[in-house]
Amino acid sequence: MTTAGPFIHSGQTNRKIMVMVLVSLSPSLVAALVRYGAGAGLVILSALAGAWLAELLLDREQAFDCTALVTGAIFALLLPPTAPWWLGLLGGAVAIGLGKHAFGGLGRNLFNPAALSRVLLMGVLPVYFFSTTWTIGGLTRASPLAKESGAIGPTITELLAGNTPGALGQAAPHAVLVGGLLLVLLRAIDWRIPLTYLAAVAFLALVLPASARIEGHAPWLLGNPLLHLVGGGSLVVAFFMLTDPVTAPFSPSGRIVFAIVAALYTMLVRFYTPYPDGAALAVLLANATVPLIDRATLARASGDAPLGATVLSTDSAAP
Amino acid sequence: MSPFARFLSTAREALYGRHIPRLKSTGDTAITQIEAPERVRLAIAGQVAVVEVGETVEAGDLVARTPEAVRFQRRVHASLSGTVTALSQEEVVIEGEVPDRPPITHSEPDWISPESITDTAREAGLIGMGGAMFPAYVKLSRVAPIDVVLVNGCESEPYLTCDQRVLEEQRGEVDCGTVLAMHAVEAERGLIIDRETYYPGGYERLLIRDVLGRVVPARGLPRDVGTLVINVQSALALHDAVCLGRPLIDRVITVDGGAVGRPGNYRVPIGTEVGHVLDACRVDVSKSAAILTGGPMMGRLAERLTPVTAGTGGVLALTAAELSRSRTQPCIRCGHCMEACPFDLPAAYLAETPHKAVLGCVECGACQFNCPARIPLVERLQRAKAVVTAWD
Numbered sequence: 001m002t003t004a005g006p007f008i009h010s011g012q013t014n015r016k017i018m019v020m021v022l023v024s025l026s027p028s029l030v031a032a033l034v035r036y037g038a039g040a041g042l043v044i045l046s047a048l049a050g051a052w053l054a055e056l057l058l059d060r061e062q063a064f065d066c067t068a069l070v071t072g073a074i075f076a077l078l079l080p081p082t083a084p085w086w087l088g089l090l091g092g093a094v095a096i097g098l099g100k101h102a103f104g105g106l107g108r109n110l111f112n113p114a115a116l117s118r119v120l121l122m123g124v125l126p127v128y129f130f131s132t133t134w135t136i137g138g139l140t141r142a143s144p145l146a147k148e149s150g151a152i153g154p155t156i157t158e159l160l161a162g163n164t165p166g167a168l169g170q171a172a173p174h175a176v177l178v179g180g181l182l183l184v185l186l187r188a189i190d191w192r193i194p195l196t197y198l199a200a201v202a203f204l205a206l207v208l209p210a211s212a213r214i215e216g217h218a219p220w221l222l223g224n225p226l227l228h229l230v231g232g233g234s235l236v237v238a239f240f241m242l243t244d245p246v247t248a249p250f251s252p253s254g255r256i257v258f259a260i261v262a263a264l265y266t267m268l269v270r271f272y273t274p275y276p277d278g279a280a281l282a283v284l285l286a287n288a289t290v291p292l293i294d295r296a297t298l299a300r301a302s303g304d305a306p307l308g309a310t311v312l313s314t315d316s317a318a319p
Numbered sequence: 320m321s322p323f324a325r326f327l328s329t330a331r332e333a334l335y336g337r338h339i340p341r342l343k344s345t346g347d348t349a350i351t352q353i354e355a356p357e358r359v360r361l362a363i364a365g366q367v368a369v370v371e372v373g374e375t376v377e378a379g380d381l382v383a384r385t386p387e388a389v390r391f392q393r394r395v396h397a398s399l400s401g402t403v404t405a406l407s408q409e410e411v412v413i414e415g416e417v418p419d420r421p422p423i424t425h426s427e428p429d430w431i432s433p434e435s436i437t438d439t440a441r442e443a444g445l446i447g448m449g450g451a452m453f454p455a456y457v458k459l460s461r462v463a464p465i466d467v468v469l470v471n472g473c474e475s476e477p478y479l480t481c482d483q484r485v486l487e488e489q490r491g492e493v494d495c496g497t498v499l500a501m502h503a504v505e506a507e508r509g510l511i512i513d514r515e516t517y518y519p520g521g522y523e524r525l526l527i528r529d530v531l532g533r534v535v536p537a538r539g540l541p542r543d544v545g546t547l548v549i550n551v552q553s554a555l556a557l558h559d560a561v562c563l564g565r566p567l568i569d570r571v572i573t574v575d576g577g578a579v580g581r582p583g584n585y586r587v588p589i590g591t592e593v594g595h596v597l598d599a600c601r602v603d604v605s606k607s608a609a610i611l612t613g614g615p616m617m618g619r620l621a622e623r624l625t626p627v628t629a630g631t632g633g634v635l636a637l638t639a640a641e642l643s644r645s646r647t648q649p650c651i652r653c654g655h656c657m658e659a660c661p662f663d664l665p666a667a668y669l670a671e672t673p674h675k676a677v678l679g680c681v682e683c684g685a686c687q688f689n690c691p692a693r694i695p696l697v698e699r700l701q702r703a704k705a706v707v708t709a710w711d
Contacts, residue, residue, distance in 0.1 A: 004697055006616040006684035007609060008342075008477065009643045012691040014651055065648070107649035107692075190654065245653040250668050252654075298665050298674075 018066035024179035031172030036081040047076035050092025074114040077169030115283040169236035180239025189243035200263030233279035254297035262286035339518040342477040348583035354599040355417040359590030360626040378418035394444030398568040398588035436503040443560035449550035452630040465504040472513040473521030476614025482551040496554030519683035577638035578607035594623030607636040648692040656686035670699035
């Protein structure tokens, strides 16, 4: 124990923050379970188990602070409901093993572990991620952001009800929103990140020029900001992935720049590439800019701070 | 406030505790003279003793002073009447009895010149009693135009209520001390700030900003914006010195914490050992996990032999539950430290990356109080400051 204060503490812990995030993720997980049934439950459980077992293996002490469960749950939300159970287990373990511990453990990873795991696995096992249509309840539908699909786009009602194929996190936009707003209200995450990201996505959906790929195959992607907010992984990314404090910038102004970078990349992928969604990739790209953003914003913010307060003060100093 | 809003704010406080709690329970306890200590240890580092071992002294007698050539003059006076029993470069030990509180000499001059107030403050050994312990006469001399004197009674440290009690019980003397300070620097206005504030709102830079809307420049002093800030008890001591001819030999401290049997506010001779304070206030040693001098945010760990100084606002005996210690976890860059900082400094970042901005840190500890990873940020910021200072 040090001889200098403070000697009292708020009682806040990393673990309490993680439990709060898990609680906020639960509406989304339950919604996925309700919509897709036991299959989704198995995917979720296997992702949680894969992440937690990897954590237990690599850092026994950290295994009980719930950070691995948060990573596992977020990874599960990125998987399609048709994913096999072993993909969840593998993805959860890759997220913790390569995404977190390979970088030195909690607090040291540059990239969001769930996003990194998803992108790595998508590279080697594309078949489980890239099928753009799923048969659900006997009905075959296209993913709302897919570009080479049929000629009809999803209706607004379908979107808001989560009644379109997609990853587990897209099963119920309102459940993601409820969890996300809870995190904002509890100040477990910085509200600037989701607000800036979603506003920038909507803005870009309106102003970005169309490409031949969209005009020919999926004209409903144009002039439709709601589709881009609710259709892909935007909500999960905005509230649960970009807000991961470890992989986000430190200062409030830096976080705004960071969210704009992520939104720009998301929309570039959606408008000008054959991929259906760029949200997970956008998270990684934005993560990579964090050291740069930190250096720029923190040095400036710090330069404006009053200097020499204690060094030169001759006045009665203690508050 | 709707029930939902109340639920959210309760949950938020329980989870995040952004506001440092006041924890003040002795605000209604009247000041009493502490049981007389048998001896006092007066710190005299950097000064020359004018007494010898075995010499008999009266309370109020000069025992040490700085040589004339030293820029900032200090004086130390006996706080007990008795015999000098030990003497070193660092301290004078006096064993004896507590003097009566009433005036030692009494003067009622018709007119006091500003210079004489400054001279009296120097000879009475007045120093900043808010914790800085800087010689008060330096601030009370007219080196720069001052238009406002702020008497700081915010006492934003948790637990401490001694300044609040002094304001309640000796308001007349504090008012007089304020007027004397205004006269010394020829200020037109004097404000006694006795409102409750957030921690660390009592820090003088924040007080000047919040009360007067003036911003003390980087590397500047309050006098650069025409302001003089003194602590409540410094104002009282100025009154005692000028009106009663009484040097600085005692002060009021708060004794509190879960392990204290008789918490309250006590007038204590300067140099009283913390061990004596603990015994006099019936501290249960088995329950106490840490003994501090000062408040729980900026105070320091103390031992039984640590003396109470003019800058000591309290003696706290805290239980393990009050300390709520826990192991340090990795930083998750949550940014709570930056949100808690009154100067918006990114504490976790500055603790790792040396940058001159760290010199703006006043070590108030608000960041560490709120850190969910329990990182000893104050200690690391102190180290970062040392690194940055070495650059120059």
